[in-house]
Amino acid sequence: MAKFNAEEFEKIKAKRLFVPIKIECEYCGYNRKDKTLLGSMSTKCPGCNTPLFNKYAAKVFGDVDKDGFYYVARERVINKREREDAKVFAEMFGVEE
Numbered sequence: 098m099a100k101f102n103a104e105e106f107e108k109i110k111a112k113r114l115f116v117p118i119k120i121e122c123e124y125c126g127y128n129r130k131d132k133t134l135l136g137s138m139s140t141k142c143p144g145c146n147t148p149l150f151n152k153y154a155a156k157v158f159g160d161v162d163k164d165g166f167y168y169v170a171r172e173r174v175i176n177k178r179e180r181e182d183a184k185v186f187a188e189m190f191g192v193e194e
Contacts, residue, residue, distance in 0.1 A: 106158075110136035116167040119154065122147060123171065133168060135159075140170045148174040 115132040118140060122128070127144030139148045149170035154162035161167055175183075 106136060109159075110134070117161075117165055118151065118168040118170055119164070119166045120149065121169065121171045122149060124173070130166070133170075135167065139174050140168070142170075150174050 112135075114135040116135045118131050118133045120127055120129060120131050120140060120142060122142040122144055124147050125142060125145035127142050129143075131140070131143065133140045133151060137151055140151055141148055150172045151168040151170050152172070153160070154164075154166040154169045159167070162169075
């Protein structure tokens with residue numbers, strides 16, 4: 098599927114289409130399929146309420162993987178404060194991020 102510009106992407110999000118997502122939470126072990134809005138960036142795990150990043154299942158927005166999923170949610174969303182804290186820690190102790 099072709100790449101979308103910002104205006105086209107917003108039009109897709111405005112349609113509020115629900116698509117299949119595979120949720121594999123490493124925090125509580127929740128491992129099921131669910132639905133999420135097309136164009137959404139994150140999903141809360143139904144098992145533990147942890148915000149998980151919606152990664153494209155087929156590596157390109159709008160395409161599906163072999164199992165029919167648009168997204169796979171595995172990784173916890175890292176907020177801006179946590180990213181900044183990790184950067185400061187890495188600089189202080191010479192640790193690679």
